[in-house]
Amino acid sequence: MSQPITALVIMGVAGCGKSSVSQALCQRSGATAIEGDTFHPAANIAKMSAGIPLDDEDRAGWLDSLCEELRRTLAAGQRPVLTCSALKRKYRERLRAATPGLGFIFLELTPAVAADRVAHRPGHFMPSTLIDSQFATLESPVGEPLTLALDASTLSVQRLAELANQWWLEHGLEPSR
Numbered sequence: 605m606s607q608p609i610t611a612l613v614i615m616g617v618a619g620c621g622k623s624s625v626s627q628a629l630c631q632r633s634g635a636t637a638i639e640g641d642t643f644h645p646a647a648n649i650a651k652m653s654a655g656i657p658l659d660d661e662d663r664a665g666w667l668d669s670l671c672e673e674l675r676r677t678l679a680a681g682q683r684p685v686l687t688c689s690a691l692k693r694k695y696r697e698r699l700r701a702a703t704p705g706l707g708f709i710f711l712e713l714t715p716a717v718a719a720d721r722v723a724h725r726p727g728h729f730m731p732s733t734l735i736d737s738q739f740a741t742l743e744s745p746v747g748e749p750l751t752l753a754l755d756a757s758t759l760s761v762q763r764l765a766e767l768a769n770q771w772w773l774e775h776g777l778e779p780s781r
């Protein structure tokens with residue numbers, strides 16, 4: 605077995621299924637969900653709601669809060685599953701630096717499916733007009749350490765959670781009792 609995975613990030617563009625898969629995975633594994641969206645400052649939410657993509661500066665403080673929450677959850681003896689778009693490699697490196705043994709589940713999907721899902725998701729601040737910029741910003745994590753890419757265009761939420769759980773078990777997750 606390679607390095608054990610201590611915590612997971614479910615990553616990918618808006619609408620790829622991060623929150624849905626995290627919820628299903630945490631139910632299966634007994635891990636603790638950290639919903640990345642709830643750590644955005646109000647200014648970031650206002651910006652995205654207005655259809656303006658975040659820039660590196662907007663994301664810096666958010667990523668710091670996420671690093672802090674990962675550390676806090678691990679220190680409490682829990683296994684964190686963080687939902688975070690983590691679109692650029694440097695954002696992922698920042699999260700990795702804060703959390704040794706951090707694994708990434710990359711939910712890959714087509715722009716058309718992402719746009720459709722975001723357009724039909726009720727009560728969320730993210731408009732589907734931001735999908736193009738999400739794909740333009742995305743740097744694929746394929747080939748990075750402890751990273752699993754899954755096809756989120758065709759697989760169901762339950763199947764994605766099952767595959768993520770299986771992979772985590774293969775990388776040192778203790779089965780929940």
Ligand SMILES: Nc1ncnc2c1ncn2[C@@H]1O[C@H](COP(=O)(O)OP(=O)(O)O)[C@@H](O)[C@H]1O
Pocket residue numbers: 616617618619620621622623624625687721722724725726756757758759760761764
């Ligand atoms: N694998 C999937 N198959 C079908 N619908 C999905 C899948 N994953 C997510 N969805 C739906 O797509 C929408 C966006 O999912 P969500 O989990 O909020 O994505 P994210 O957190 O990545 O933005 C939701 O309405 C959700 O029910």
Ligand SMILES: O=C(O)[C@H](O)[C@@H](O)[C@H](O)[C@H](O)COP(=O)(O)O
Pocket residue numbers: 617618619622640641657658663688689690691730738
């Ligand atoms: O559920 C969603 O639609 C996404 O999770 C979204 O809300 C996410 O918080 C932003 O995509 C963060 O901003 P960036 O992706 O621009 O970093």
